[in-house]
Amino acid sequence: MGATGVCWDNAVAESFFGTLKNELIHRESHPTRRAARTAITEYIEVFYNRQRLHSTLGYRTLEDVENLYLTAQMSMAEAA
Numbered sequence: 038m039g040a041t042g043v044c045w046d047n048a049v050a051e052s053f054f055g056t057l058k059n060e061l062i063h064r065e066s067h068p069t070r071r072a073a074r075t076a077i078t079e080y081i082e083v084f085y086n087r088q089r090l091h092s093t094l095g096y097r098t099l100e101d102v103e104n105l106y107l108t109a110q111m112s113m114a115e116a117a
Contacts, residue, residue, distance in 0.1 A: 056085075057077070057081075057085075061076065061077065061080045086099045086100055087099070
């Protein structure tokens with residue numbers, strides 16, 4: 038483990054939180070922590086995982102990539 042704030046230690050997490058801040062946190066204001074928590078949860082579960090296209094995944098959604106992986110795993114299990 039490295040020092041706090043060293044982006045090379047966990048580049049994926051740093052990238053995600055940067056995206057979250059740019060696309061949600063800095064664009065909206067929430068009256069309470071509960072409202073902010075709800076907005077963040079919806080952003081992650083509804084938009085980021087299911088709708089947002091990711092360049093590192095060939096401009097597919099995380100959900101699409103996961104479904105392709107699971108389908109491939111089932112096909113391999115059936116073939117064995």
